[in-house]
Amino acid sequence: MEFARKWVQILFGLLTNANWAFPFTRSIYQGPLKVICSPGLNCYSCPSSTTYCPVGSLQNILGGIKISLSNNQYFFGLSVIGALGVLGAMFGRMICGWACPFGLIQELLHKIPSRKFSISRSLNYGKYAMLLVVVILFPLIMVDEFGGSSPWFCKFICPAGTLEAGLPMLLLQPNLTSTIGALFYNKLAILLSVLLWSVAASRPFCRTLCPLGAFYGLMNRFRMVKLKLDETRCTNCKACHHVCPMGVKFNENPDDPECISCLACLHKACKFEAISIEIGGMPIAATPARPLGTNVPDSAKYPF
Amino acid sequence: MASERKKGRGQIRKAPFILLTVSTLLWIVGAASGEPSRVLEQAWQVCLSCIGIG
Numbered sequence: 001m002e003f004a005r006k007w008v009q010i011l012f013g014l015l016t017n018a019n020w021a022f023p024f025t026r027s028i029y030q031g032p033l034k035v036i037c038s039p040g041l042n043c044y045s046c047p048s049s050t051t052y053c054p055v056g057s058l059q060n061i062l063g064g065i066k067i068s069l070s071n072n073q074y075f076f077g078l079s080v081i082g083a084l085g086v087l088g089a090m091f092g093r094m095i096c097g098w099a100c101p102f103g104l105i106q107e108l109l110h111k112i113p114s115r116k117f118s119i120s121r122s123l124n125y126g127k128y129a130m131l132l133v134v135v136i137l138f139p140l141i142m143v144d145e146f147g148g149s150s151p152w153f154c155k156f157i158c159p160a161g162t163l164e165a166g167l168p169m170l171l172l173q174p175n176l177t178s179t180i181g182a183l184f185y186n187k188l189a190i191l192l193s194v195l196l197w198s199v200a201a202s203r204p205f206c207r208t209l210c211p212l213g214a215f216y217g218l219m220n221r222f223r224m225v226k227l228k229l230d231e232t233r234c235t236n237c238k239a240c241h242h243v244c245p246m247g248v249k250f251n252e253n254p255d256d257p258e259c260i261s262c263l264a265c266l267h268k269a270c271k272f273e274a275i276s277i278e279i280g281g282m283p284i285a286a287t288p289a290r291p292l293g294t295n296v297p298d299s300a301k302y303p304f
Numbered sequence: 305m306a307s308e309r310k311k312g313r314g315q316i317r318k319a320p321f322i323l324l325t326v327s328t329l330l331w332i333v334g335a336a337s338g339e340p341s342r343v344l345e346q347a348w349q350v351c352l353s354c355i356g357i358g
């Protein structure tokens with residue numbers, strides 16, 4: 001299953017980044033597909049990107065509300081929130097586990113052999129602050145004299161933007177290097193910290209900083225496709241705790257906002273058929289029976 | 305408890321359908337107000353803020 005998930009992640013990475021002409025055009029894609037919302041975090045100034053980034057778009061629309069209203073345009077970001085809502089209502093953070101390129105990058109980095117560390121659950125609240133304060137409130141409140149604002153998360157924090165757009169665009173358009181300054185070096189430092197942290201800990205950006213992960217996480221409890229716990233079968237052996245890359249204790253909170261539906265607990269851990277998949281309340285797949293006495297291999301464990 | 309057990313066997317949950325409907329309506333209202341053209345306009349430009357030099 002892990003193998004299949006990796007292929008789905010790669011497929012989504014390629015689908016949201018299908019502009020392979022960029023080495024020749026030396027710029028970003030400007031076709032009609034860019035009206036499609038990227039399900040995961042994928043900078044729309046990345047030269048290969050063929051979709052729009054919901055976090056960037058939402059901030060730009062919210063930051064331009066005053067100007068839009070003065071032109072009798074009623075743009076409040078409803079189409080972006082609606083598109084995200086549809087994805088969240090269907091899949092919640094399953095998007096993070098299966099369809100986000102930046103999630104995949106962090107997973108690959110975590111495979112580099114090194115000492116591994118856990119992440120305190122209290123840090124998980126950081127991403128909700130990012131969503132509420134930096135993505136929504138700052139563009140609405142911190143308005144300049146012309147009535148516009150900046151995409152604060154993109155401008156000061158987003159490591160996906162630096163990696164997928166900033167660095168490639170500097171390579172493709174060397175004249176841009178004359179414009180880099182403190183802002184760029186600040187973002188480069190954040191990117192390097194996130195990349196190094198990803199080697200040592202599992203998906204640190206997703207768990208502590210990503211506003212998109214926060215949005216989908218809020219919908220995890222109500223999503224259509226999710227994992228379900230059969231309490232009558234659960235023996236509280238805690239095997240599911242050890243394999244989870246997001247630090248979820250599945251049998252204690254099956255609707256945890258951190259669960260990315262990677263299915264590791266279902267396929268690698270539970271021996272008692274206590275975990276299954278359901279769609280809208282209807283079970284579709286029970287845990288395949290595992291021979292009793294099979295232990296979770298140490299290589300599959302995370303230090304939580 | 306009995307209803308809990310019934311739910312365990314599979315009972316359609318309403319919440320995802322409600323969320324789907326509300327989200328679709330939001331998307332329609334946003335699309336009807338012309339927002340997608342605004343989204344496209346932004347997505348077609350290199351966002352200097354996004355790449356860290358704006």
Ligand code: SF4
Nearest residue numbers: 096100103206210213
């Ligand atoms: S939390 Fe953000 S970066 Fe991580 S997988 Fe989800 S959308 Fe992608």
Ligand code: SF4
Nearest residue numbers: 244259260262263265
């Ligand atoms: S709870 Fe299970 S499905 Fe969810 S992230 Fe953890 S291991 Fe993956």
